[in-house]
Amino acid sequence: MNQTENMIQAAFSQRINQVPRSFIRDILSVTNKPEIISFAGGLPNKDFFPIEEIKACTQKVLEQEGHQALQYSTTEGLPALREQICANYKKQGLKVSPNQVLITTGSQQALDLIGKVFIDKGDRVLIEEPAYLGAIQAMSMYEPEFYPVPLTNQGLNPFLLEETLIQKNIKLAYLVPNFQNPSGISYTEQRRAEVAELITKHNVLIIEDDPYGSIRFGEKAHHSLYYYAPEHTFMLGTFSKTVAPGFRIGWIVAPNQHYYEKLVTAKQAADLHSDIFSQRIISSFLSEYELENHIKKIIKAYKSQSEVMIQAMEEHFPSEASFTKPQGGMFCWVNMPSHFSAMKLFHEAIKQNVAFVPGVPFYIGKQDSNTFRLNFSCSTPEEIQEGIRRLSEAIKNNFT
Amino acid sequence: MNQTENMIQAAFSQRINQVPRSFIRDILSVTNKPEIISFAGGLPNKDFFPIEEIKACTQKVLEQEGHQALQYSTTEGLPALREQICANYKKQGLKVSPNQVLITTGSQQALDLIGKVFIDKGDRVLIEEPAYLGAIQAMSMYEPEFYPVPLTNQGLNPFLLEETLIQKNIKLAYLVPNFQNPSGISYTEQRRAEVAELITKHNVLIIEDDPYGSIRFGEKAHHSLYYYAPEHTFMLGTFSKTVAPGFRIGWIVAPNQHYYEKLVTAKQAADLHSDIFSQRIISSFLSEYELENHIKKIIKAYKSQSEVMIQAMEEHFPSEASFTKPQGGMFCWVNMPSHFSAMKLFHEAIKQNVAFVPGVPFYIGKQDSNTFRLNFSCSTPEEIQEGIRRLSEAIKNNFT
Numbered sequence: 001m002n003q004t005e006n007m008i009q010a011a012f013s014q015r016i017n018q019v020p021r022s023f024i025r026d027i028l029s030v031t032n033k034p035e036i037i038s039f040a041g042g043l044p045n046k047d048f049f050p051i052e053e054i055k056a057c058t059q060k061v062l063e064q065e066g067h068q069a070l071q072y073s074t075t076e077g078l079p080a081l082r083e084q085i086c087a088n089y090k091k092q093g094l095k096v097s098p099n100q101v102l103i104t105t106g107s108q109q110a111l112d113l114i115g116k117v118f119i120d121k122g123d124r125v126l127i128e129e130p131a132y133l134g135a136i137q138a139m140s141m142y143e144p145e146f147y148p149v150p151l152t153n154q155g156l157n158p159f160l161l162e163e164t165l166i167q168k169n170i171k172l173a174y175l176v177p178n179f180q181n182p183s184g185i186s187y188t189e190q191r192r193a194e195v196a197e198l199i200t201k202h203n204v205l206i207i208e209d210d211p212y213g214s215i216r217f218g219e220k221a222h223h224s225l226y227y228y229a230p231e232h233t234f235m236l237g238t239f240s241k242t243v244a245p246g247f248r249i250g251w252i253v254a255p256n257q258h259y260y261e262k263l264v265t266a267k268q269a270a271d272l273h274s275d276i277f278s279q280r281i282i283s284s285f286l287s288e289y290e291l292e293n294h295i296k297k298i299i300k301a302y303k304s305q306s307e308v309m310i311q312a313m314e315e316h317f318p319s320e321a322s323f324t325k326p327q328g329g330m331f332c333w334v335n336m337p338s339h340f341s342a343m344k345l346f347h348e349a350i351k352q353n354v355a356f357v358p359g360v361p362f363y364i365g366k367q368d369s370n371t372f373r374l375n376f377s378c379s380t381p382e383e384i385q386e387g388i389r390r391l392s393e394a395i396k397n398n399f400t
Numbered sequence: 401m402n403q404t405e406n407m408i409q410a411a412f413s414q415r416i417n418q419v420p421r422s423f424i425r426d427i428l429s430v431t432n433k434p435e436i437i438s439f440a441g442g443l444p445n446k447d448f449f450p451i452e453e454i455k456a457c458t459q460k461v462l463e464q465e466g467h468q469a470l471q472y473s474t475t476e477g478l479p480a481l482r483e484q485i486c487a488n489y490k491k492q493g494l495k496v497s498p499n500q501v502l503i504t505t506g507s508q509q510a511l512d513l514i515g516k517v518f519i520d521k522g523d524r525v526l527i528e529e530p531a532y533l534g535a536i537q538a539m540s541m542y543e544p545e546f547y548p549v550p551l552t553n554q555g556l557n558p559f560l561l562e563e564t565l566i567q568k569n570i571k572l573a574y575l576v577p578n579f580q581n582p583s584g585i586s587y588t589e590q591r592r593a594e595v596a597e598l599i600t601k602h603n604v605l606i607i608e609d610d611p612y613g614s615i616r617f618g619e620k621a622h623h624s625l626y627y628y629a630p631e632h633t634f635m636l637g638t639f640s641k642t643v644a645p646g647f648r649i650g651w652i653v654a655p656n657q658h659y660y661e662k663l664v665t666a667k668q669a670a671d672l673h674s675d676i677f678s679q680r681i682i683s684s685f686l687s688e689y690e691l692e693n694h695i696k697k698i699i700k701a702y703k704s705q706s707e708v709m710i711q712a713m714e715e716h717f718p719s720e721a722s723f724t725k726p727q728g729g730m731f732c733w734v735n736m737p738s739h740f741s742a743m744k745l746f747h748e749a750i751k752q753n754v755a756f757v758p759g760v761p762f763y764i765g766k767q768d769s770n771t772f773r774l775n776f777s778c779s780t781p782e783e784i785q786e787g788i789r790r791l792s793e794a795i796k797n798n799f800t
Contacts, residue, residue: 013520016516062451068646248675272508
């Protein structure tokens with residue numbers, strides 16, 4: 001480095017040097033070629049964006065409340081939208097007051113705000129292994145130490161959970177109990193109760209992130225962790241997977257008013273408020289149309305796509321590969337034997353014109369992994385079948 | 401406090417306890433009554449929101465690029481919008497590349513991101529006195545020490561500026577050279593050159609916040625600090641005062657690619673990207689309509705409102721009051737004799753059904769001030785005349 005570069009490097013805060021570079025950003029730049037079938041993304045399927053409905057709602061908002069939709073607004077978010085969110089929770093048997101709901105610029109901002117308000121440097125944060133890497137990135141800004149606890153197919157391993165809670169003096173746990181990204185795993189009802197009980201016993205805060213909960217293929221919905229531990233749980237939600245992500249509208253349910261007030265202060269400092277035009281459009285959409293009916297269409301498609309993917313993997317993958325069979329959400333997770341390199345497989349797969357995300361960014365401090373993530377929400381059944389066939393070729397080449 | 405409350409308080413990070421409570425939020429809750437003429441707000445005039453044009457642009461965006469407008473998008477922001485921002489700078493004689501432009505969720509987020517990337521606890525930040533309190537709030541999250549340097553009518557006092565730069569080992573200076581909030585003061589051309597030279601000499605970073613620069617009543621535009629110190633200056637901009645604030649779309653121009661990349665990393669962790677639907681609407685508005693013509697209407701109104709306010713103050717205020725005569729923006733700043741309490745005046749003024757913001761939140765560590773801020777952009781000429789008359793009554797009552 002020359003002198004100028006040294007000066008530039010010296011200007012950065014300590015925290016920004018802690019934040020992992022986005023591996024997925026780098027990967028997506030390789031996987032954008034048209035000849036590649038990509039299971040690497042994490043996007044909802046654009047075919048289900050309610051464009052015509054949004055068009056109608058937008059017109060209505062501009063005609064009936066244009067001035068308010070374009071002016072500055074309150075930090076907490078649109079009162080009508082906060083009430084609609086509570087009404088949805090009520091249908092699930094959860095009692096939430098609009099005074100607990102803070103509208104955020106996507107769930108991602110919820111993670112940033114909770115980090116800002118609750119994490120000091122060196123505070124200990126428990127995460128799932130593998131974990132959603134956007135949460136690791138957001139919280140890294142506040143320089144905690146992360147303690148991963150392995151996920152089983154039933155949810156977080158309760159013995160390792162309690163051991164970590166006791167030994168590591170954990171302050172905050174970040175959990176995604178429904179159809180987790182990247183694993184597709186959903187906690188069983190019993191595991192939810194156990195996890196919530198342990199968390200409550202050790203007086204730890206929970207971030208319960210739930211972007212995929214309503215994209216549920218069949219089985220009856222389980223209770224949220226908030227249901228079991230309402231005094232300890234921040235419940236996060238978003239319209240990104242059910243309406244559209246472009247609006248960047250999500251929310252936090254705070255467990256008490258003390259926490260809520262500080263989150264509002266942090267939100268105000270962060271961006272004053274989230275786009276009020278988009279908040280009003282979503283609110284109008286929720287009152288004019290039946291969100292549940294809209295979600296049913298998404299579920300039908302994703303369910304079928306996931307089934308095609310699982311069937312193709314069962315047909316083509318070598319017997320050494322195991323994979324989750326998600327009952328909702330957008331992702332499958334593949335486990336290979338322990339010596340297997342998903343990074344090597346990635347480069348081989350690109351040669352075969354198929355892409356995925358190697359597992360490494362979903363762990364703390366790993367250089368490689370024997371796991372990888374497959375997204376099924378954005379590919380046609382034909383693409384899924386052909387892509388899994390190509391991937392199985394790459395796996396076979398990688399084994400030899 | 402009982403035990404539960406103690407536990408709740410103990411959960412908060414150190415940083416959140418550093419952040420000043422929003423004084424203005426508290427004040428606005430008092431000033432919302434219909435009988436009160438309020439100069440307390442800081443809103444652009446809603447009558448100039450281009451609702452019909454936005455309606456047309458929104459339809460076009462949804463018809464022509466609905467899928468992209470509702471999907472996840474890139475962290476940096478819409479390429480077309482970043483090019484349009486550069487084209488606007490080019491008209492001002494400034495060469496800026498789209499690769500330097502990061503779209504943010506309002507200018508407020510720009511302050512949060514720069515704080516995140518460049519401020520460690522205890523770093524020293526130079527601010528104007530009085531200063532924009534949203535910036536103090538945003539940067540407080542990163543626990544710097546603030547060093548205020550008084551504003552004169554020509555801009556920052558250069559002698560005190562250099563003294564502070566030398567004695568305090570300043571890392572970052574936050575400056576608003578055009579029609580500052582709260583003072584309405586604009587730096588002279590000579591003062592800009594002097595300030596930029598000093599800053600460059602002492603190798604300090606500048607945040608040049610410019611929400612009001614294009615709302616200029618008459619005189620020829622001055623050069624930006626970025627023009628004089630392009631290697632040291634983050635130039636901020638926003639569509640909040642020129643198009644509409646509800647969209648929350650602003651931007652940062654970063655002085656080099658190293659800084660830019662880290663800001664992108666911080667932005668991704670903060671909210672992935674800003675509302676892409678709104679970015680596309682604004683981009684469409686900029687290509688379909690002439691922004692300059694739209695701004696001319698805003699200027700005409702605000703100029704007239706400011707003149708009415710100044711004339712009314714000259715007529716009614718006691719000779720002890722002095723006030724700025726802004727040549728742009730949305731605010732006047734009133735100075736009273738040193739023993740005068742703007743807080744006391746506020747309570748008296750509310751009795752007279754007129755409101756303003758006492759100066760205290762615009763300073764660091766003050767409990768009261770002899771100064772206050774008046775907003776002229778949201779009141780009719782009649783309201784301004786009547787409001788200033790009422791305010792002068794309150795001042796007279798406060799003097800006796």
